[in-house]
Amino acid sequence: MSCEVLVLYFAKSAELADVRSERICVAQQTTSQQLWQEIVSRHPRLAALRDHVILAVCQEYVSIGDQLLLLQPGDEVAIIPPISGG
Amino acid sequence: MFAAEDTKSQDLLIQNLENILNKIKQNKTPFVNENFQHFLNTKNGYLVSSLVTEFLQFFDLGCTMAVFQPETGTLHGSDRGNLAHVLGIVENENTRVGPLLLEVMKRCQNFSSRGDGSSDSSLPVLHNLVTELPLLEAKISLSNKAILRYSRQLVLPELGVKGQLNLSKSSVLIVGCGGLGCPLAQYLAAAGIGRLGLLDYDVVEMNNLHRQVLHGENRQGIPKSLSAATTLKQLNSEVEYICYNMTLTSKIALELIQQYDIIADCSDNVPTRYLVNDACVLTGKPLVSASALRMEGQLTIYNYQGNPCYRCLFPVPPPAETVTNCADGGVLGVVPGIMGCLQALEVQKIASGIGTSFGQFILMFDALEGRFRNIRLRAKNQNCAVCGANPTIGVLQDYEAFCGSSASDKCRTVHLLSKEERISAQEYKKILDEKVPHLLVDVRPPVEVDICHLPDSIYIPLDKLEKKNLDCLNHLKRKLLEGRLKTGEEMSFPVYVICKLGNDSQKAVKILQDLSGKELGALLAKDIAGGLMAWSNKVDPTFPQY
Ligand SMILES: [Zn+2]
Numbered sequence: 310m311s312c313e314v315l316v317l318y319f320a321k322s323a324e325l326a327d328v329r330s331e332r333i334c335v336a337q338q339t340t341s342q343q344l345w346q347e348i349v350s351r352h353p354r355l356a357a358l359r360d361h362v363i364l365a366v367c368q369e370y371v372s373i374g375d376q377l378l379l380l381q382p383g384d385e386v387a388i389i390p391p392i393s394g395g
Numbered sequence: 396m397f398a399a400e401d402t403k404s405q406d407l408l409i410q411n412l413e414n415i416l417n418k419i420k421q422n423k424t425p426f427v428n429e430n431f432q433h434f435l436n437t438k439n440g441y442l443v444s445s446l447v448t449e450f451l452q453f454f455d456l457g458c459t460m461a462v463f464q465p466e467t468g469t470l471h472g473s474d475r476g477n478l479a480h481v482l483g484i485v486e487n488e489n490t491r492v493g494p495l496l497l498e499v500m501k502r503c504q505n506f507s508s509r510g511d512g513s514s515d516s517s518l519p520v521l522h523n524l525v526t527e528l529p530l531l532e533a534k535i536s537l538s539n540k541a542i543l544r545y546s547r548q549l550v551l552p553e554l555g556v557k558g559q560l561n562l563s564k565s566s567v568l569i570v571g572c573g574g575l576g577c578p579l580a581q582y583l584a585a586a587g588i589g590r591l592g593l594l595d596y597d598v599v600e601m602n603n604l605h606r607q608v609l610h611g612e613n614r615q616g617i618p619k620s621l622s623a624a625t626t627l628k629q630l631n632s633e634v635e636y637i638c639y640n641m642t643l644t645s646k647i648a649l650e651l652i653q654q655y656d657i658i659a660d661c662s663d664n665v666p667t668r669y670l671v672n673d674a675c676v677l678t679g680k681p682l683v684s685a686s687a688l689r690m691e692g693q694l695t696i697y698n699y700q701g702n703p704c705y706r707c708l709f710p711v712p713p714p715a716e717t718v719t720n721c722a723d724g725g726v727l728g729v730v731p732g733i734m735g736c737l738q739a740l741e742v743q744k745i746a747s748g749i750g751t752s753f754g755q756f757i758l759m760f761d762a763l764e765g766r767f768r769n770i771r772l773r774a775k776n777q778n779c780a781v782c783g784a785n786p787t788i789g790v791l792q793d794y795e796a797f798c799g800s801s802a803s804d805k806c807r808t809v810h811l812l813s814k815e816e817r818i819s820a821q822e823y824k825k826i827l828d829e830k831v832p833h834l835l836v837d838v839r840p841p842v843e844v845d846i847c848h849l850p851d852s853i854y855i856p857l858d859k860l861e862k863k864n865l866d867c868l869n870h871l872k873r874k875l876l877e878g879r880l881k882t883g884e885e886m887s888f889p890v891y892v893i894c895k896l897g898n899d900s901q902k903a904v905k906i907l908q909d910l911s912g913k914e915l916g917a918l919l920a921k922d923i924a925g926g927l928m929a930w931s932n933k934v935d936p937t938f939p940q941y
Contacts, residue, residue, distance in 0.1 A: 319759065320691055321717055361713040363757065363770065370773045387770065389759065391709055394688035394721045394804070395575040395663040395731060 310337040312382040316348060322362065322388040326352035341366075341376040344386065355388070363389040445478050446496045453494040476932035483600040483615040486936065499616065519624035521638045525651045528637065531589045533564040541633075545587055558747035559587060565746035566590035568655035570643055570671055572619040573597075574606035574721070574731030575661035575685050575738060581609060582739035584627040584634045588746065591627070592655055594639040595619035596803065602941070606728030642802055643667055645791035648674040657742055660684040661735065663721065663804035665712050666794035670802070672697060672705035673791055676782045681745055685738045687731035688724050692760035694737050695753060695772070698782065699745070702754035707776035707783075715800040715807070722806055730762050811901040818921050820929040823891060832882045833889040834874055838903040843895060847927065847939045857899045860906050872915055879916070887911070887919040895941075897926040 311334050323329045335347050345364060349355050364371050365387040366378060434440040452475075479486050479495055490498050537545070537556060541563075548554050567588055569576045572595040580591055599607070599614040599622050607619070614622040620638035627636055639651070643662075652658055652674045660671045660682060668684070675682040681699040685692065698704045737758065741751045759768045781788040795801055818826075826833060835852040837844060844854050853874055859867045878888055890907060894900040900922035907920035923929070931938040 319761075320688065321713075321719065324719075325717075357714060357717055360711050361709060361717070363708060363772070365770045368768060369771045372773065387759075387768070389693075389757070389770065390713065390717075391668075392686045392688040392691060392693055393663065393665045393668055393718060394686055394724070394726055395571050395573050395661045 311335060312337045312380055312384075314380055314382070314384045314386050317385060317387045319387065319389045320392045321390040322355055322358060325354040325358070326388075328352075335380060337380050339378050339380065341371045341373050341378055344378060344380075345373045348386075348388070358388075358390055361390055363387075363391075365389060442478070442481065445474075446494075446499065449475055449478060450494040450496045474933075476936065480928075480932055480940070483598060485601065519621055519628060519636050519638050521618060521621050521640050523640060525639070525647045525654075528566075528590070528654050531564050531566055531635075534560055536560075541587070544633075548586065553749055554747055558749065561747045562587050562743065563589045565657065566592065566655045567657045567659060567742055567746070568592035568594065568652060569659045569661055570594050570667065571661035571663060572607070572609070572623040573603065573661060573663060574687060574726065574728065575735040576659070577607045577609040577623065578732050578735035579659055579661060579685075579738045579742070580623055580627060581630065582736060583742060584631045584636075586739075586743055587631065588634060588743075590635040590637065590655075591624075592637045592639060592651070593620040593623050594641065594643060594651075595623075596640070596642040606726065606731050608728075608732070643670060644802075645670060645794065648791055649678060652680055653678045655680065657745055658682050659738055659742060660686075661738070664802055665715075665718055665800060666798040666802040668705060669712060669797060670791065670794045673781050673788060676704050676706075677789075677791070683738050683741050683745070685731075685734040687734045688719060688721060688726055690727050690730055690762035692730050692734035692737075692762070694734055694741070694758040694760075695756070696741060696745075696751050699751065699754050701775065703772060703775045704779060704782045706781050707779045708772065710776070710780065712798040715798065718800065720804040720806070722804060727762060730760070733760060733762075806896055806898065808896075809898045809901055812904055812922060816904060816921050817897075817901075817924045818891065819924055820933045823893075823923050823930075824934045826891070831889070832878055833891055834871075834878055836871070836890060836892045836903065836907075838892055838894050838899050843941075846941055849893065849927070849930070852893065855903075857894070857903055860903055868910075868914065875915060875918065887917040890918050890920045892920060892922045893930075894922075894926045896928055897922060897924045900926060 313332050313334050315330060315332055317330045318326045318328060333347065333351065335344060341364060344366075345359070359373065364373050366380070367384055368387070371378065435444055475495065476486075479490075482495065482499065484490060484495060484498050537559060541559070542549065545559050549556060549559055565588055567583055567590070569580055569592060572580065572593050576593070576595070580593060583591060595618065597619055598616050599610040599619055601615060604610060604612070609623045609626040610619065611622075611626075618638070618640040620640050624636040624638050627634065641647070643651070648670055658671060658675050658680050660668060662668060662671065672682060675698050682697040682705070684697055684705065685694045687693075696702070741753055743749075744751050755772050755774070756769045757772055759770060761768070775782060777784045780786060800807065835849060837848055837852040837854050838857040838860060840856050840858075841854065848854075853870065855867045855871060875888055875890075882888075892900040892903045892907065894903070904920045904922045907915070907918065911918045911920065925932075927938065928940055931940050
């Protein structure tokens with residue numbers, strides 16, 4: 310079973326992906342690592358950010374690894390690299 | 396006869412002078428002044444010696460230069476444009492009639508006798524060292540003056556007299572008096588915080604004023620910490636302001652931070668963010684951290700009541716080349732303004748005892764969409780190198796080495812090309828004057844080309860060149876063909892690449908070199924060192940700087 314989720318790209322990730330948000334189809338049951346992989350396969354330049362982002366699903370932090378996710382259609386996935394300007 | 400006598404006495408004079416010189420040379424011991432040498436190696440030392448050199452050159456005092464230059468080991472004085480730029484002096488017909496030193500002096504005088512109504516018997520004191528501060532005294536009650544002043548917030552049940560008294564005995568260190576630090580300091584001062592530490596390594600520049608709202612036009616070249624405190628004193632003279640005109644380093648961070656109750660990170664670079672985080676963990680201080688870039692902002696409170704620290708979330712710094720600063724990326728002034736105000740709110744809530752709700756949340760502000768999002772964060776990372784169960788960081792580190800970047804937001808200078816692959820702005824001017832056939836490629840993003848550009852350049856943004864965008868390559872190919880037809884020669888066609896500062900242009904030359912001989916035909920690509928800013932400084936002072 311797959312479902313459509315909304316991916317939001319912030320800061321550097323929006324620049325590297327060249328898009329600020331998009332809907333993508335992913336497996337409903339997946340791991341956070343697989344979800345990240347799916348996003349990186351669409352935007353290979355994001356790979357450089359792997360250890361430097363907060364990945365959030367439905368406004369909750371998930372660590373990129375074997376954490377199991379049960380996604381629902383319309384769920385919001387956010388890629389949040391830190392910004393350091395002031 | 397007179398002529399012969401003259402020659403004779405001249406010879407005698409020269410002989411005597413030579414004797415004296417030889418004697419001096421024999422007795423001369425090498426000049427060693429360690430303080431002086433050390434000073435020259437600092438940024439300020441460089442500026443001072445440059446100012447002196449420029450002063451001597453301005454009045455053609457070549458004879459004194461002969462002594463001054465070998466002693467200082469500097470030969471950089473001729474570059475007045477660059478020096479003026481570093482000092483934030485925008486040259487006009489008034490400034491050009493005298494040495495730059497005069498302009499610096501005028502600014503100091505203007506600053507100390509500003510006509511903004513301040514008696515300034517007590518200008519803020521600038522600290523260049525961390526000194527032990529006396530403890531802030533807790534007041535038992537509010538004065539009538541304070542009651543009147545803070546009445547509109549005193550009647551809030553959430554704050555009340557108790558909260559106000561708590562504010563007045565709290566001290567806050569603001570790291571960075573820029574776009575975030577200005578509004579933060581302003582609201583904390585207005586609210587009646589007890590003591591504000593204001594730290595910044597930089598001086599006020601014209602391009603700061605769109606977002607750093609405590610400074611002003613007459614403050615250019617003045618340390619930001621001092622400028623901020625001067626404005627804040629007008630707003631609330633009851634608050635104690637401590638100015639630190641310095642970079643926060645590992646050497647001083649613990650000593651400084653342990654003297655304050657709450658630390659606010661308003662800095663503009665990654666190494667400082669890790670340094671402030673680690674120092675807060677090691678001294679047990681809450682860290683109210685915000686950042687802003689372009690049209691986005693972030694806010695989190697780290698190391699507060701068992702919640703995660705910055706390292707728990709970001710154990711390793713991002714590769715330096717993936718970090719964008721405000722100079723490169725731009726920032727809409729009001730965005731750090733909003734984030735700084737949110738910081739002020741959270742600092743006040745912690746200081747007054749109301750407490751904060753951001754311990755395990757990051758607030759994201761999307762200014763374009765007009766949306767705030769609160770993302771719940773992870774719990775403290777038990778493996779965190781500084782706040783985990785078995786921390787490996789017990790003392791502060793070398794954060795510039797850790798992050799691979801410097802603790803400032805100044806643009807990094809990259810060195811990708813050899814000297815032979817680059818030309819100076821002046822050399823390019825000569826090529827233009829002599830009408831040597833060539834192609835000038837401007838690789839800045841379109842938004843920057845709109846600000847200013849050189850005539851007769853073609854525009855190929857670096858990111859399009861990197862992606863080998865077909866339209867761009869065809870455009871380039873066409874222009875090269877036109878050029879080659881004009882010269883009718885088979886030689887490698889000269890292509891000069893320009894950008895703002897001479898970093899991106901080097902990357903572009905590398906790409907063009909790869910393409911040379913292949914689809915683009917033979918070309919000889921070089922970049923213009925220092926870019927359009929060097930053009931403005933060294934060739935055409937009427938060309939705008941940004
Ligand atoms: Zn931690």
